[in-house]
Amino acid sequence: MLLEDAEQIITGALFGAALTTSGVFLPSIILEQFDLKNFYMLQVFATAVGSSALVMLALEKLGFVQRPVKPNAPLGSRWTYGSNLVGGAMVGTGMALTGACLGTVLVQLAQGIPSARPTALGALLGGMAYCHVSPKILPRLRPQATDIVKRTIPQAGIHEGIVYAILGIMTAGLLLTSQIWLPATGPWSSVGGLAIGGSQAVSLLLTSAPLGVSTAYEDAGRYILQTFHIDRNPKPSKIPKAIVIAAAISASSVALGKAAVGDNFSHAQPHISVWQALIGGFIMVFGARLGGGCTSGHGLSGVSALSMSSLVTLAGIFGAGILVRLLMQATLRM
Numbered sequence: 001m002l003l004e005d006a007e008q009i010i011t012g013a014l015f016g017a018a019l020t021t022s023g024v025f026l027p028s029i030i031l032e033q034f035d036l037k038n039f040y041m042l043q044v045f046a047t048a049v050g051s052s053a054l055v056m057l058a059l060e061k062l063g064f065v066q067r068p069v070k071p072n073a074p075l076g077s078r079w080t081y082g083s084n085l086v087g088g089a090m091v092g093t094g095m096a097l098t099g100a101c102l103g104t105v106l107v108q109l110a111q112g113i114p115s116a117r118p119t120a121l122g123a124l125l126g127g128m129a130y131c132h133v134s135p136k137i138l139p140r141l142r143p144q145a146t147d148i149v150k151r152t153i154p155q156a157g158i159h160e161g162i163v164y165a166i167l168g169i170m171t172a173g174l175l176l177t178s179q180i181w182l183p184a185t186g187p188w189s190s191v192g193g194l195a196i197g198g199s200q201a202v203s204l205l206l207t208s209a210p211l212g213v214s215t216a217y218e219d220a221g222r223y224i225l226q227t228f229h230i231d232r233n234p235k236p237s238k239i240p241k242a243i244v245i246a247a248a249i250s251a252s253s254v255a256l257g258k259a260a261v262g263d264n265f266s267h268a269q270p271h272i273s274v275w276q277a278l279i280g281g282f283i284m285v286f287g288a289r290l291g292g293g294c295t296s297g298h299g300l301s302g303v304s305a306l307s308m309s310s311l312v313t314l315a316g317i318f319g320a321g322i323l324v325r326l327l328m329q330a331t332l333r334m
Contacts (some may be wrong), residue, residue: 004037007206012248027099047193050171087291088316094284110253121282127221200212212297214288216246
């Protein structure tokens with residue numbers, strides 16, 4: 001039991017350290033990505049996905065783990081990936097409102113970002129709401145167990161070797177061009193992405209599971225509902241793994257301190273109102289659980305495993321995030 005807890009703590013601590021030192025947790029980085037003004041977040045993300053995919057392929061070929069393909073989340077009997085798309089769009093909307101995702105908000109809390117507290121509170125309320133209503137809505141959204149499948153991108157007709165080649169070329173290209181297009185941050189996008197990919201390797205080897213954060217908010221929400229006897233199910237005998245990892249992410253960032261972020265990311269952060277952060281956090285968690293994962297579970301781990309459901313979810317995240325930011329800017333100009 002103690003060994004299992006230690007493995008979860010190590011996994012979360014390394015992931016938190018990678019998110020902190022890369023600077024990708026900052027609201028300005030996330031919002032400027034959706035504004036299409038700064039592609040640092042995309043570079044870190046692409047490098048992380050590329051290295052994580054290589055890790056998964058190597059560990060699978062060596063017989064250590066089986067590739068963790070994410071199942072789809074149907075919407076009714078006709079929309080095979082409907083909830084992936086809708087849930088992803090909700091996550092993207094929440095990110096555009098808060099300047100955070102469900103993993104980075106834990107680091108924002110540790111680093112004292114003002115909008116992190118209302119975002120985290122909204123996320124916790126979203127986890128509680130999902131726990132309360134999911135037993136009623138999920139049977140309607142996913143009427144048949146046979147609708148749940150684990151399908152990879154190669155199974156859609158694209159050869160696996162071609163998919164891995166595209167990921168490799170994309171990652172290598174970003175590694176080579178990061179210093180040219182982002183002279184202010186230099187090689188940090190490459191280093192940060194590789195560090196996150198290394199965290200993925202540790203997670204798979206120690207916990208036999210890929211990186212993911214959104215489950216922690218659902219588990220924490222269920223704890224609160226059980227405390228107030230709204231959820232009648234008995235409390236688990238030990239703290240769920242997702243909550244241990246989430247706590248370790250924040251704790252490692254606290255231990256590293258503000259100095260770990262460095263001068264490369266010292267520019268001012270945008271003002272995000274309390275209500276905007278609260279609503280965004282709520283939408284983000286509810287969407288993540290509806291679609292079966294967030295930017296970590298689907299965007300990093302799922303895409304690295306070549307999961308078709310994760311590709312659809314990722315499209316929903318970035319598509320909605322960019323659209324919401326465009327609408328917000330248009331409203332401000334009126």
